[in-house]
Amino acid sequence: MSLRIYNVMSRQKEEFAPLTPGRVKMYACGITVSGDAHVGHAYQSVVFDVITRYLAYRGYDVTYVRNYTDVDDNIIKNANAIGVDPMRFAEEHIVTTDAQMDALGNNRPTVMARATRCIDDIIEFIKKLIDGGHAYVADTGDVYFKLDTFPGYGKLSHINLDKNEIAVRKDTEPGKQNELDFALWKSAKPGEIYWESPWGRGRPGWHIECSAMNMRFLGEQIDIHGGGRDLVFPHHENEIAQTESVTGKQFAKYWVHCGLVKINGQKMSKSLGNGILLRDMLAQYDADTIRFALLRNTYSNDIDITDDFFPVAHRHVYRMYSTLAAAKDADKSKVDDTKTAQKIAEITLEFESAMDDNFNTSHLIANAFGWFDFIDAELRKPQPTYDVKAIGEHIVKLFGVLNILQQDATKYVSDTKNAFLRDKNMSEDFINERIAERAHAKQERDFARSDAVRDELLAMGLSIRDTPTGTVWDVKI
RNA sequence: GGCUUGGUGGCAGAGUGGUUAUGCAGAGGACUGCAAAUCCUUGUAUGCCGGUUCGAUUCCGACCCAAGCCUCCA
Incomplete structure (x- = not known):
């Protein structure tokens, strides 16, 4: 039995073998803090949190780096709109987002990187690209990656530049030699926030920061690179071009992308005004419920949040806690330890085979329904033959990988009841x-x-x- | 237009070369004074057309359809 991961690069499930046995270097693209975190961010962060936890469960020593993009056009625009300094705007959003991610039950990544704290690394990286002939400085002071110097471009998203498959941008920036070249360094407009660089005052482009932060915190090669599926092109494709142009080595061994979130069948977008903010979710539902709802799906698929998405999850979580609470007080006089141990082994096997199959939390939760049915059936007997308390505790331990069911069951049940009573006065x-x-x-x-x-x-x-x-x-x- | 992913029962959503998970909803039953809750039983599906095979929902090919990306996006 071994862990298999769907690699977007090869488009198939592959046996997981990290670069260094026993150690995993993982990077997942985090949030651009131009606004409040929403369900999509929550989904992605929970997915990579669970992946990290399962890798640790499997005995790997995991280094998980996650970044904040804390300077970009939208941050500057949104900060200016309310008359706040962009750096302060970003800082405030990072603080609240961190707190919300904590409340969601995510572990903090090993390293929480920030673009503006790695400016030196970014400048060094760009210098190397220029020295290697992979980038050029335009008259405008912008620096661009010279796309035709990287023949592997398109290998992740499977586009072919020769066929001119990319729709060409209409508003081509003046300094570009080729309309497909992308910015590494953007010169500062008057009044904009800037950092000094060999090419004048400016700020980093979006793609380069991830390459530079990977290099700084994880080195030239990493095991897993993750993000939302919308980042495959161009963001991750550009990261590959940048990093591999400098190192000449394969950047990431496994590319893992999580699905996108839809609301009632529609793409979540600002124009539709249908976004669900993480803050609002947390005000309405507990972290167990939110995580359960998000993880009932396979991570690589899109999620459609309908009206009963969270309520149904809440019902399941409440039922599971109720069962666990009842199991604690079960009669143990007729318990058979051997049979109990067998049942626990069986549950472990079901858990691991589901998770080993590309972190199939959907299958895992389906299995778990069976485990709780089993406990409920035992509890209906006056004298259960299985030690359901021990089985319950074992399930709780396994669910630690999802960070669900980790609260005291009795307390969760009574808290839920009390919240209901309070709500109804x-x-x-x-x-x-x-x-x-x-x-x-x-x-x-x-x-x-x-x-x-x-x-x-x-x-x-x-x-x-x-x-x-x-x-x-x-x-x- | 190009690339990618997917099309499974009323809905959601897994796995699988041969008895098709699971959840919600439905039907029947047990229990009950009757219900509710709970439990038991149960019906219903693999887009279309070919190919490979003893056998395909699963593998291959064509087609149709949908979604995502190609502009900032988790």
Whole structure:
């Protein structure tokens, strides 16, 4: 059994073998902080967080670098629009985004790189490209990558320059020798933020920063390069051109791209005004629910967020926590340790074979439904033959890779109930009074009245269930 | 126009050269005073046309359709 990863470069699943056995160097393109983080950013960050965690679970020593692009046209534009210094604008967005990513349950990457803190590396990198004949300085002070010096261009996105497959930009910048050349360094317009460079005052282009930060923090070659699928062309293609022109070596061994997020079947975009901000998601749902919803899909596929996307996930998460809470108190008098150990081994195998298959969290979660059904079935027995508490704890351990189900189950259940009551401005005493009233009516065989009470509670979103030990209530979520 | 990815049951969404996961919804049943909740059982699908094969949803080819990228984008 070994880990297989779908490599976008080769367009097939490949057995994972890092450059250095036991160690993984991974880079994922992070966010340009020109605005607030949205679901798409959340999805991508959760995907690479889970990948990092599974690699660690598999015993790899992982170095995960993730960048913030903290200077670009949109940042300058958006900062100017509200009269804030662009650097301060970026800084504030980074602080809030970090806090939101923490709240989402993501581990912090090993290195959180920032373009503006690597300006020297970027300048060095550009110098090397110029020295090697791969870049040129235009009269405007801009520096461009000379695309025809890199014959491998297009190998990731499979475009062919000879066939002129790229739609040519209409607003070609004046200093370019070839309209497909892309900017490495942009000269500063009057009043714009700038850094000193051998080519005058300016700032780095978008693509070069990732090449430079990779070089600085991970070296010439890395194992996994990730990002959203929309970055394949031109961003990642340009990164390859830059880095491999300097090193002459294969840049990344595996290219991993996660799918995009749609809202009710439509592409998320500013013009449609249908974006979902991470901040709003976190205000409405807990991190377990959000992660569960995002990870039910295969990472490489697009996600379509419909109205029941998160509510359904919340229901599943609540059910799983409820089961775990019940499992903690299960009767252990008839437990068979050998059978329990076998079950745990079986669960582990299902977990690993799903995750080994290109991090198939969708398959994993489908398997997990079976595990919880199993525990529920055992719990219905007066004396379970499996140690469901131990099985539950094992599942929790495995779910640590997704960073779901890591809260105290009893607390999660009661917190959910309390949040519901608070939301409805209702007290538990009220519910218990109603239950007592119903019991009284039932005793007098006044079923019309007992049913009325039940329907009333149901209408408020509460279900009640008669058990041998009495009537219990639960929230319908 | 080019490139890429994909087309699976009512919807969502996996795997698989031969009994087609899982979730939501549906049907029947158990339980119940009746329900709810829960559990059990169950129906329904692999875009179209060829090819390879004893056998294809799975492999190959053509076609149709959809989405993404080719401008900043996770």
